Amino acid sequence: MPKRHAHPLSHLVCTGLLLAACGGGDGDQDGAGAGTPAYSGGGQGGSGSGEMERAGRAAAGSSSTPQGGSAAVASPDARPAAGNPSGHCSVPAEAALEDVSKPTTVIGDGSPTSCTGQAFVDAVAKGGVITFNCGDKPVTITLTQTAKVVNKNGLKVVIDGGNKVSLSGGDKVRILYQNTCDEVQGWTTSHCQDQPDPQLTVQNITFEHGTSKGQSAGKGDPGGGGAIFASGGRFKIINARFFNNTCEDTGPDVGGAAVRVRNQSEGKPVYVVNSTFGGRDDLGNVGSNGGGLSSIGVSYSVINSLFSYNRAIGYGANPERSGTPGGGSGGAIYNDGNTFTLSLCGTSMEHNSAKEGGGAIFFVSNDRSGKLVIQDSSLRQNPSDTFETKGYPGIFVLDDDNKPAVTSSTIE
Numbered sequence: 001m002p003k004r005h006a007h008p009l010s011h012l013v014c015t016g017l018l019l020a021a022c023g024g025g026d027g028d029q030d031g032a033g034a035g036t037p038a039y040s041g042g043g044q045g046g047s048g049s050g051e052m053e054r055a056g057r058a059a060a061g062s063s064s065t066p067q068g069g070s071a072a073v074a075s076p077d078a079r080p081a082a083g084n085p086s087g088h089c090s091v092p093a094e095a096a097l098e099d100v101s102k103p104t105t106v107i108g109d110g111s112p113t114s115c116t117g118q119a120f121v122d123a124v125a126k127g128g129v130i131t132f133n134c135g136d137k138p139v140t141i142t143l144t145q146t147a148k149v150v151n152k153n154g155l156k157v158v159i160d161g162g163n164k165v166s167l168s169g170g171d172k173v174r175i176l177y178q179n180t181c182d183e184v185q186g187w188t189t190s191h192c193q194d195q196p197d198p199q200l201t202v203q204n205i206t207f208e209h210g211t212s213k214g215q216s217a218g219k220g221d222p223g224g225g226g227a228i229f230a231s232g233g234r235f236k237i238i239n240a241r242f243f244n245n246t247c248e249d250t251g252p253d254v255g256g257a258a259v260r261v262r263n264q265s266e267g268k269p270v271y272v273v274n275s276t277f278g279g280r281d282d283l284g285n286v287g288s289n290g291g292g293l294s295s296i297g298v299s300y301s302v303i304n305s306l307f308s309y310n311r312a313i314g315y316g317a318n319p320e321r322s323g324t325p326g327g328g329s330g331g332a333i334y335n336d337g338n339t340f341t342l343s344l345c346g347t348s349m350e351h352n353s354a355k356e357g358g359g360a361i362f363f364v365s366n367d368r369s370g371k372l373v374i375q376d377s378s379l380r381q382n383p384s385d386t387f388e389t390k391g392y393p394g395i396f397v398l399d400d401d402n403k404p405a406v407t408s409s410t411i412e
Contacts, residue, residue, distance in 0.1 A: 068147075069117015069170075072108075072139035077166070079206075080279030080306070082239045087274075087304030087346025089376055095271035095303065097238055098158040098201045104128025111135055117143040120167065124176070127153035127198070132165045140166040140208075146215065149178040151186040151233075155197040161205030163239070169210035169227070171246070176202070176210075179221060180232025180263070192232055193263045200230055203238040207258070212247040212287075223248055224294055225260030226287065232263045236271040243278070247287030247294075252318040252326030255294030255334045257287030257310065262295060269299040269341070276306045277332065281351070284309030288327030289318070289362070290334030291352060297337030304346040307332035312354040312362075317386070328355035329396070330362030331382055339369040347377045349394070359384040360394035363404075372397050372404040379411045 105123040107130065108115040115134035123130045124147035134141075146169075149157050157178070161167075169175045178200050179185055181192035189195045210227035221229065226245035242258035258277055261270050277292035278284035285291045291310025293300060312334070314327020331352030335342045342363055349360040359382035363372045372395075382394030389397050392411055397404055 067118055068121035068145050069141060069143035071113040072115035072134050072141045072165075074112040074135060074137040074139050077138040079241070079243060079283060080276055082241050082276050083274035084304050084306040084346060084348045086348065086378070087376070089303050089346035091273055091303055092271070092301075095236060095238070095273050095301070097203055098129070098156070098160070100129050100131050100158060100160045102129065103131040105130050106133050107131070108133040108135075112137075112139045115139060115141055115165075117141055117145070121145060121147045124148065124157065124159070125150050125153065127157050129156070129158045129160070131160050132162055134165065138164045138166065140168055142168040142170045143173055143175060144170070146174045146177050148185060149198055149200060151180055151188045151198055156199045156201070158201045158203070159205060160203050163204045166206035166208055168208045169245075171209045171211055174210050174212050174215040174226060174229060175207050176228045177221075177225075178230045178233065178235070182221065194265055195232060196265045197233045199234040201236050201238065202228070202240050204240070206241040206243065207245060208243040210245045212256075212260075223251075223254045224256040224287070224290075226257045226285065228259045229256075230259070230261050232265075234265055234268065235261055236273070237275050238271070238273045240275045241279070242276070242285055242292065243283040245285045249288055250314040250316075250325035250327050251288045252314070252316070252320045254327065255287060255289030255312075255330065257285035257291045258293065260290070260294045261298045264298050267299065267340070269301040269343070270295075272300060272302045272305055274304045278309040278352075279306055281309050284311055284352075286311045286313055288312065288314030290330040290332075292332045294330065294334040295337075297340050298335075299340045299342070300333070300335070301343045302333075302345070302347050306347070307349045307360070308351050310352045312356070312358075315355050317356040328386075329357045330354060331359045331394075333361045333363075334358075335361070335363045336366075337370070338365060338367045340365065341371050341373065343373045343375070344377045345375045349377070349379045350381055352382045352394070353385070354383075355385050357384050357387040358394065358396035359388070361396070363395070363397045363399065365399045368398065368400050370399050372399055374404050374409045374411070375407045377409045379409070381412075
């Protein structure tokens with residue numbers, strides 16, 4: 001667990017009870033090319049050439065209620081598109097969409113009922129490239145168990161919803177789990193905290209109503225990550241949407257109502273490209289810390305994305321004040337640890353909130369070697385109920401000079 005520091009009062013603007021210390025955060029043990037289209041409910045289905053496995057009714061068996069979840073339901077999707085339409089930052093090649101032209105598994109045979117939760121769970125365990133063929137209309141697949149990456153089953157796991165698929169946890173289960181240090185999922189190296197694979201990508205897809213409450217998988221899973229928990233290897237998010245996901249309500253060492261990440265190979269960043277977290281007042285992601293993203297010691301590069309109406313609802317801060325359960329920091333993003341970077345470019349954050357500090361962003365580099373960088377972005381109306389960094393509304397930052405590096409951006 002990273003060392004927790006008392007934060008100098010000169011860097012706080014307090015709107016309620018003054019906090020003496022904030023540092024520990026997640027408390028883990030850690031040692032799309034430019035111009036990609038926004039999610040619109042259209043796009044290509046999951047077909048492709050080459051050898052593939054058809055996973056649908058047969059994979060789910062004959063039961064009308066497959067173990068992994070129900071069959072997909074087709075329904076119109078009028079929710080916000082993926083990404084910030086005003087974001088125009090360039091996207092590095094390694095953050096581009098993965099090629100899915102030769103899928104390992106195609107879920108479905110062209111009808112919504114052929115796309116089942118069990119088929120998805122089985123496909124993730126098998127690994128490789130996963131696409132969907134569930135018909136012409138947007139569909140929602142509701143899971144009754146978490147889909148888990150098996151570490152030995154492939155260098156890459158790519159999940160592409162073709163801009164038509166929503167995966168739901170039904171407010172009962174976490175949706176997707178990867179953990180290179182989880183013995184149950186298989187150890188493939190002697191240094192699970194820093195290994196190059198599996199490399200997990202989610203793209204052109206929606207995650208909704210996932211929850212980590214009561215979902216801890218045991219060793220190496222400290223909770224958090226209502227939609228996705230990813231630890232070890234590499235992870236990236238492209239053209240994705242996250243709606244109504246939750247994690248634990250309180251606690252200083254838990255976060256990521258939508259996504260929680262740990263231990264990326266060689267300290268490389270998690271790319272979040274052209275994606276939406278919340279987007280409407282009834283769609284926000286809610287948890288103790290980090291409504292959208294939460295991590296410790298992990299760098300993020302967030303490009304052309306939208307965070308709105310996400311909430312950090314814990315109380316007592318980090319570490320927790322006496323007599324409180326702790327938490328409540330980083331309405332949109334919670335970043336803690338030592339050497340890491342949070343970079344925003346072309347990104348909008350509005351109407352996120354934190355019961356304690358950092359209505360938009362809570363960023364603490366305990367040894368002051370990390371850096372928060374904000375470029376060509378807009379952060380507006382992100383209230384921090386208790387504390388934030390003076391002159392930077394909605395942000396609490398402790399880094400090399402205790403203020404973000406801001407270029408061509410609006411923070412108000």
